Amino acid sequence: MRTRRLALGALAGALAVGGLSIGAVAQEKVQFIPSLVYRTGPYGPNGEPFANGVADYYNLINARDGGINGVKIAFEECDTQYNNDKGVECYERLKNKGPTGAAVFSPLSTGITYALIDRALADKIPIFSMGYGRTDASYGKVFPHVFTAPATYWSQATSLVKYIADQEGGLEGLKGKKITLVYHDSAYGKEPIKTLEILADKFGFQFDRFPVAHPGLEQKATWLQIRRLRPDWILMWGWGVMNSTAIKEAAAVGYPMERFIGNWWSGSENDVKPAGDAAIGYKSANFHGAGANWPVHQDIFKYVYDAGKGAGERERVGEVLYNRGLTNAMIVVEAIRTAQKIHGTRPLTGWEVRDGFENLDITEERLKELGLEGFMLPIKLSCEDHEGGGPVYVQQWDGKKWNKISDWYHPMRDIVWPLIEQSALAYAKEKGLPVRDCPS
Numbered sequence: 001m002r003t004r005r006l007a008l009g010a011l012a013g014a015l016a017v018g019g020l021s022i023g024a025v026a027q028e029k030v031q032f033i034p035s036l037v038y039r040t041g042p043y044g045p046n047g048e049p050f051a052n053g054v055a056d057y058y059n060l061i062n063a064r065d066g067g068i069n070g071v072k073i074a075f076e077e078c079d080t081q082y083n084n085d086k087g088v089e090c091y092e093r094l095k096n097k098g099p100t101g102a103a104v105f106s107p108l109s110t111g112i113t114y115a116l117i118d119r120a121l122a123d124k125i126p127i128f129s130m131g132y133g134r135t136d137a138s139y140g141k142v143f144p145h146v147f148t149a150p151a152t153y154w155s156q157a158t159s160l161v162k163y164i165a166d167q168e169g170g171l172e173g174l175k176g177k178k179i180t181l182v183y184h185d186s187a188y189g190k191e192p193i194k195t196l197e198i199l200a201d202k203f204g205f206q207f208d209r210f211p212v213a214h215p216g217l218e219q220k221a222t223w224l225q226i227r228r229l230r231p232d233w234i235l236m237w238g239w240g241v242m243n244s245t246a247i248k249e250a251a252a253v254g255y256p257m258e259r260f261i262g263n264w265w266s267g268s269e270n271d272v273k274p275a276g277d278a279a280i281g282y283k284s285a286n287f288h289g290a291g292a293n294w295p296v297h298q299d300i301f302k303y304v305y306d307a308g309k310g311a312g313e314r315e316r317v318g319e320v321l322y323n324r325g326l327t328n329a330m331i332v333v334e335a336i337r338t339a340q341k342i343h344g345t346r347p348l349t350g351w352e353v354r355d356g357f358e359n360l361d362i363t364e365e366r367l368k369e370l371g372l373e374g375f376m377l378p379i380k381l382s383c384e385d386h387e388g389g390g391p392v393y394v395q396q397w398d399g400k401k402w403n404k405i406s407d408w409y410h411p412m413r414d415i416v417w418p419l420i421e422q423s424a425l426a427y428a429k430e431k432g433l434p435v436r437d438c439p440s
Helices: 009-016 044-065 084-094 110-123 153-167 193-203 220-229 241-252 269-279 295-305 320-343 350-358 364-369 413-431
Strands: 003-006 030-037 072-079 178-184 206-212 233-237 260-262 283-286 393-397 402-404
Touching (some): 030 044, 044 072, 044 269, 044 295, 044 320, 072 084, 153 260, 178 193, 178 220, 193 413, 233 241, 283 402, 295 320, 320 350
Parallel strands (some): 030 072, 178 206, 233 260
Antiparallel strands (some): 003 072, 393 402
16 A cells, blocks of 8 residues: 655654654644545546645645644545555554544545444544535534535535526426436445435436446446436536546437536546547536635645645646645644634644534635635534535536536535434444434
């Protein structure tokens, strides 16, 4: 397994020579954050820009700010290759590193998230599965240590159905329509199915689904079936080469791109550029900005790339998956900053960082201070709600860049939250877990 160690700020010597030396950093004021990535393997092309966004943001916080209130960030990458067993191995390798152990794990895989939930609870380490993983883990009464902000798959499914409804004249316009899901045949790809089935029953549209086997290169038979079905809209829960292949196959059977909408893991430059002009008009969901036009990016250029510390290629800063990694790192840093207000300005344990996540309140004013005004919507979490509302918007590819073409869509919480609560309580019963009391 490939493990990448990154040296930061004053710790450069200790971390760069021979990897992370716990004895060396134990004397420093350091917060250790493990970084599970996949720069290699079948999904490496998509995992790499995400990992670069994470690394560059942590480097920015150290170089520009001197760390989080003076506490330097030390982080170490472990390459999972998007493989569950390797993800567990990375977790076990990194969980006790640093002077206070791992602050938080971001598994960057729904399968790895499922594999780590019970382990992390026993080890008292929070999991931050941003926009993936178990949607029902948003229910903090059962999952005190898992955080899914700013949105989950179930919420996204309802928001995209609301967007489709707006194109059809309102929710009543969904009756009799055909909505099809093309999905990665994995735990990740199956996440929205139950929600879409409930929405189909409620609003009277026909729901069909087509699984695509890993890695997703063989889809001709699937798209011939779809051509015969002639759906009004197609949603895609894809990943990696599956996405660009699906776009090419959709174009080959004459499906209109403006009626083909991917989820937020199916809407990056990597998904559309390989399809060339066939991808023009394709849409996807997103929960943060695309491009490098925000002040935070200018700071990354100044403090990180101009200093020769960039994790990737300068011209790729601002790509969708790069910005997603940046968003992940920003939320982690703000959770640690919040936890410092509770427990003190020092290296914190994972369970102390958990308190920071649960009390996270990233306001519009704070986003502006971070150089992210207009980049995303505010996030506020609580004891019960570890998702925070789940807003998304729809973007469209014009052949050169992604353009925001809709307002923000908030999920149908009246549908999603009871499902989350019901599923989480069933999990608690199955596992014999306590259900916490949360202030009303």
